Amino acid sequence: MDNSRSNITATAGILGAIVAFFAVVVLLFGVEATILQTLDGLSKGSAYALIALGLTLIFGTLGVVNFAHGALFMIGAFCAVTLSQLLKLSRTVIDETKTDFLGNPAQIQVPYMNDWFGAETGAAIIDWAVPLAILFSIPIMVLVGIVMERGLIKHFYKRPHADQILVTFGLAIVLQEIIKAFYGANPIPTPAPAAFSGSFDFGAMLGFDPNVIIYPYWRIIYFAFGALLIGGVFAFLQFTTFGMVVRAGMADRETVQLLGINIDRRFTLMFGLAAAVAGLAGVMYTPINSPNYHMGMDFLVLSFVVVVVGGMGSLPGAVLAGFLLGVLEAFASMGEVLEVLPGLNQIIIFLVAIIILLTRPRGLMGRKGVMED
Amino acid sequence: MLGLEKKDFRLLMIVVVLTMLAPFILNPFPAESALGETFNAGYPDLMQRFVIFGIFAIGFNILFGLTGYLSFGHAAFLGVGSYAAIWMMKLVTLNVIPAIIMGVIFAGIFALAVGYISLRRSGIYFSILTLAFAQMSYALAYSVLTPITGGETGLQIKATDSPLLSNLEPGEIGRANLFGMDMRTSFELGVGDWLFTFNSGYYIAAVFMLISFYIAIRIFRSPFGTMLRAVKSNQTRMYYTGLNARPYTLAAFVISGMYAGLAGGLLVAMDTQAGPERMFWTASGEVVLMTILGGVGTLIGPVLGAGAIKYMENILSKINKDILHEWFAILPDGIEDFLVTIIYPFVGKGWHLTLGLIFMAVVIFLPGGLVEGGQRIARLFGRKKTKGDGEEATQSTPAE
Numbered sequence: 001m002d003n004s005r006s007n008i009t010a011t012a013g014i015l016g017a018i019v020a021f022f023a024v025v026v027l028l029f030g031v032e033a034t035i036l037q038t039l040d041g042l043s044k045g046s047a048y049a050l051i052a053l054g055l056t057l058i059f060g061t062l063g064v065v066n067f068a069h070g071a072l073f074m075i076g077a078f079c080a081v082t083l084s085q086l087l088k089l090s091r092t093v094i095d096e097t098k099t100d101f102l103g104n105p106a107q108i109q110v111p112y113m114n115d116w117f118g119a120e121t122g123a124a125i126i127d128w129a130v131p132l133a134i135l136f137s138i139p140i141m142v143l144v145g146i147v148m149e150r151g152l153i154k155h156f157y158k159r160p161h162a163d164q165i166l167v168t169f170g171l172a173i174v175l176q177e178i179i180k181a182f183y184g185a186n187p188i189p190t191p192a193p194a195a196f197s198g199s200f201d202f203g204a205m206l207g208f209d210p211n212v213i214i215y216p217y218w219r220i221i222y223f224a225f226g227a228l229l230i231g232g233v234f235a236f237l238q239f240t241t242f243g244m245v246v247r248a249g250m251a252d253r254e255t256v257q258l259l260g261i262n263i264d265r266r267f268t269l270m271f272g273l274a275a276a277v278a279g280l281a282g283v284m285y286t287p288i289n290s291p292n293y294h295m296g297m298d299f300l301v302l303s304f305v306v307v308v309v310g311g312m313g314s315l316p317g318a319v320l321a322g323f324l325l326g327v328l329e330a331f332a333s334m335g336e337v338l339e340v341l342p343g344l345n346q347i348i349i350f351l352v353a354i355i356i357l358l359t360r361p362r363g364l365m366g367r368k369g370v371m372e373d
Numbered sequence: 374m375l376g377l378e379k380k381d382f383r384l385l386m387i388v389v390v391l392t393m394l395a396p397f398i399l400n401p402f403p404a405e406s407a408l409g410e411t412f413n414a415g416y417p418d419l420m421q422r423f424v425i426f427g428i429f430a431i432g433f434n435i436l437f438g439l440t441g442y443l444s445f446g447h448a449a450f451l452g453v454g455s456y457a458a459i460w461m462m463k464l465v466t467l468n469v470i471p472a473i474i475m476g477v478i479f480a481g482i483f484a485l486a487v488g489y490i491s492l493r494r495s496g497i498y499f500s501i502l503t504l505a506f507a508q509m510s511y512a513l514a515y516s517v518l519t520p521i522t523g524g525e526t527g528l529q530i531k532a533t534d535s536p537l538l539s540n541l542e543p544g545e546i547g548r549a550n551l552f553g554m555d556m557r558t559s560f561e562l563g564v565g566d567w568l569f570t571f572n573s574g575y576y577i578a579a580v581f582m583l584i585s586f587y588i589a590i591r592i593f594r595s596p597f598g599t600m601l602r603a604v605k606s607n608q609t610r611m612y613y614t615g616l617n618a619r620p621y622t623l624a625a626f627v628i629s630g631m632y633a634g635l636a637g638g639l640l641v642a643m644d645t646q647a648g649p650e651r652m653f654w655t656a657s658g659e660v661v662l663m664t665i666l667g668g669v670g671t672l673i674g675p676v677l678g679a680g681a682i683k684y685m686e687n688i689l690s691k692i693n694k695d696i697l698h699e700w701f702a703i704l705p706d707g708i709e710d711f712l713v714t715i716i717y718p719f720v721g722k723g724w725h726l727t728l729g730l731i732f733m734a735v736v737i738f739l740p741g742g743l744v745e746g747g748q749r750i751a752r753l754f755g756r757k758k759t760k761g762d763g764e765e766a767t768q769s770t771p772a773e
Contacts (some may be wrong), residue, residue: 065497075406151562155737161497162443167663167736169658181726213520301508301654310503343517349435350505357494 001154014320014364027216031335032212033205037330039202043219045326046226049304050281052310052318053230060250060313063268064153065161067168069177069278070300074142076177081136081188087113128193133283138276145275149268156220167203172297180293187290192218196287197245203325217288225284229277230319236273237315250313311366321364325349381590388586392579393422395420399444403566411696412441414684417559417572418643421685423638424575424582430663430675431582431589432632435659436625437599438670441605442492445657446507449487452514452652454480454637455520459647461529466538467530467547469577473638480634481627484773488626492619495608507657514649526646549642551577556643561571574643581639582676585632590627590672601625663727666735668742677743691725740755 026034051073059064092107100107115120125132152171158162191197196217203213237243249256249263256263282291290293306325309315324347331337333345356363376516377385392399397398402409414420433447454476459471491502498609514522522528532546541547549556556574592598602619603611608618641647650656659682667678694717719727744771 038693091762159740162441163736163740165443165497165500166661166735169661170733170736173725174733177723177726177729185722283512299654301504305505308498312497343513346512346516349508353505354490354502357498358490360492361498367588369707 007105008254009277010159010365018324025331029334031209033334035158035202035206036213036215036328037334038101039213039215039223041330042323043223043226043320043325044330045323046223046230047281047285047299047322048219048303048306048326049230049319049322050218050226051278052306052322053233053315054278054281055303056313056315057233057277059307060315061246061270062153062154064164066153066318067166067300068148068172068175069107069168069274069297069304070296071172072141072275072278072294072296073143073285074179074291075130075175075284076137076141076297077286078183079140080130080133080286081202081291083133083181084126084190087126087129087132088113091112101324123314124176130190130192130286130356133286134280137279137283141276141279142272145272146169146268148275149271153271158231172188172300176296178294182302183293185293187292189290192287197220221270222284226281226325228281233273233277243267247259271324297300302349305349309353309356309363311363316362317363317365325352325363358373375587379589381594382671385587385590386674386677390453390581391426395575396571400567400569404568404697405566405770406657407696411691412688414688415570415577417557419568419683419687420572420575420676421578421643422678422687424578425636425643426660426663426679426683428582428639429633429636429660430667430679432629432636433660434621434629434664434671434675435592435601435632435667437664438675439593439601439605440622440625440677442495442622442626442663443500443554444491444503444626444629445654445661446487446503447633447660448654449510449555449652450484450633451637451640451656452510452647452649453483455647455651456514456528456636456637457634458638458641459530459645462521462530462536462549462635462641462645463528463548464536465622466536466753467553468538469549469638469642472549473581473635476638476641477631477634480637481631484630485623488630492622504654504657507652508654510650511649511654514652517718521655522649523647523651526647529646529651530623537634549645559732564628578639578643579607581635586634586672586676597621597624600695605663606616608764630686636662662732664742666732666742668744671742671744674742674744681743685724685728685731689720689727690722692720694721746771 002307005212023032025037029037051069055066056070058064058069088111090111093108093110095106095108100106103128111122111126111127116122119127148171153164153166156167199214199216200220201210201214204210204243206213217327237247245256245261245263246266249261250268253263282296285295302325303322307318308318309325312320328348329345332341332348337344360366374383375385381698398415400409400413400415402413404410404413414423429447429451432438433444436447439715457479458472461475463467465471487503487506491499491506494502504565515524530547530549532544534547535541535543539547551573556577558573560571562571572602600616603616604618604622611618637647637651640651661681663678664675665678666681667676668674691697694713695714697713697720698709701712704712717723735742741748
């Protein structure tokens with residue numbers, strides 16, 4: 001690891017820049033606004049970070065630039081939609097005691113869940129569809145990922161990066177059109193459980209005036225969930241034998257193979273894992289924005305920028321850049337900023353990407369010799 | 374002829390004949406028949422799009438096909454060209470030529486700025502940089518630059534516009550023209566049941582396309598073109614022979630940006646409007662699709678690809694359930710419904726699905742695009758004819 005020292009200086013430099021940024025922001029906008037925007041940025045950033053993490057996992061292990069990763073995010077979101085629709089499947093009961101406006105006996109939809117688990121538990125299960133979809137989506141996403149890798153991407157390892165980009169781009173179009181054919185083009189609202197629908201008075205807890213720093217519960221949960229998932233992936237890679245082998249394979253694939261380890265199978269599983277990470281990011285995102293068929297593409301473009309800013313092939317870089325760009329975007333969306341620099345919120349991410357690519361060509365924490373042909 | 378080799382001249386002539394006779398070729402079915410209503414593509418709007426996007430793809434191919442730099446933000450130049458052209462029409466003259474020239478110049482300047490920065494990096498970094506610039510232009514055109522770009526609604530020629538060099542009555546909406554000839558003038562020729570439309574706008578665009586095609590051939594065959602191929606095949610070796618690749622790639626980038634500006638200017642000349650959606654990254658993706666589908670690095674490929682995609686976009690999306698039922702009406706009801714249910718997701722609103730599948734199939738099985746497919750078929754037949762004739766006939770000519 002001859003570049004570990006330069007990595008340490010880079011990390012120190014980045015940390016210094018972050019501290020300086022926050023000092024300036026607190027001076028300019030005050031503490032309350034800073035905390036609020038940081039929260040906003042972190043929850044936005046966790047979506048970027050999760051997708052970018054999956055992209056980097058795929059790139060780092062298999063060396064494939066996956067333009068269909070946004071589609072995996074979207075499929076995850078539609079897993080949540082599917083589960084909530086499945087849970088709501090109902091039979092029609094005629095209730096003699098009530099009448100509708102025509103005077104006929106009212107027809108009431110009774111979900112099967114109510115029949116099986118009783119009215120209260122049934123309603124609760126339906127209400128908790130999105131969190132339940134986490135369990136529902138993991139096997140589906142892993143399966144989708146493995147099928148994708150074995151069925152298509154396997155054949156593209158030896159082809160140029162441009163071909164990989166193009167074929168996965170085509171796959172993304174196909175996947176999103178299939179979803180559109182089944183679910184239609186309109187966004188499908190999928191709310192979070194009622195328990196999380198309100199906002200959380202963050203300021204009161206920290207000793208500020210009440211109602212100054214309030215923030216929706218679900219976004220806080222999204223951030224916590226994202227952080228947990230990212231931590232889980234890193235722990236998995238760092239502390240398990242499987243993860244160790246995968247990391248060894250990322251560093252030097254040939255040697256690992258010469259040691260008699262079937263690295264291809266492990267990399268396929270990593271593709272499944274990356275798909276699951278993207279899918280879970282999508283599942284949890286449904287209450288924030290109603291999913292529609294092109295949500296994946298919208299995120300994909302930004303996530304690629306995030307990956308490049310973080311440095312191709314660097315997992316910590318992807319996560320750091322995701323949160324960093326999310327926070328920057330949140331601050332750029334403030335009214336005070338937009339008065340001085342209108343439209344900054346629309347372009348900040350791309351602007352930062354351009355500046356970083358021109359000053360630090362490998363991104364924030366990029367490794368030497370990755371994608372430098 | 375015209376400074377071209379015999380083979381290239383023949384290709385150019387074929388293209389000239391095909392574009393000039395396009396109103397006939399694209400209307401093979403009688404106008405009133407069921408097939409004609411669906412598959413005839415010889416109406417002015419679509420024919421104009423064929424040649425305009427052909428220009429766009431030819432320009433993109435000069436960059437991607439020769440140098441191998443995959444730009445994912447080319448639509449930005451088309452958008453800039455559109456805006457420049459429409460302002461020229463709104464302010465100065467309704468004649469399309471100055472508008473198109475302005476479009477080309479502005480797109481060229483913009484490409485120079487973007488290229489100067491983006492070309493410092495290569496590979497996927499270059500793709501992301503161009504994508505970032507294009508998305509920034511889109512976002513700015515959509516929001517902050519509304520006074521210049523008209524924001525979401527875009528720009529149109531309105532009754533309140535009175536260009537300097539035109540003598541419009543107050544309240545008259547100006548129309549794009551070429552020295553007085555309206556772009557929308559059409560001459561219709563009826564032969565029996567067939568109806569052919571000759572549109573002046575189409576022929577003007579077609580002439581521009583032929584000129585661009587000719588210039589592209591010259592670039593491909595020039596020493597400059599050879600340099601660009603050298604960039605693609607081995608940049609390091611080029612450095613070691615003492616050549617700097619940057620000026621060459623930058624020149625290619627600007628040229629292809631100017632092609633995009635020409636396409637943007639022509640789009641405005643035809644429909645006199647411009648909007649930010651032309652700069653969205655899916656529009657950039659579309660030109661990539663066209664070039665790949667036709668054949669990267671070939672002369673004729675991008676034009677074929679542009680035609681194929683625009684044809685599918687307009688024709689496949691027109692097919693609805695009723696039309697499908699009509700087609701299969703002869704079959705027994707059960708089979709008819711079954712076939713319609715199977716085919717329906719692939720046409721009409723779902724035509725993007727077909728596009729995605731075809732595109733994937735081309736990338737997987739035919740990396741050389743339609744041109745390679747054509748060559749393979751030609752070779753197949755050629756071999757049969759000249760069996761035992763020696764190696765010569767089976768030798769493949771590499772797709773340029």
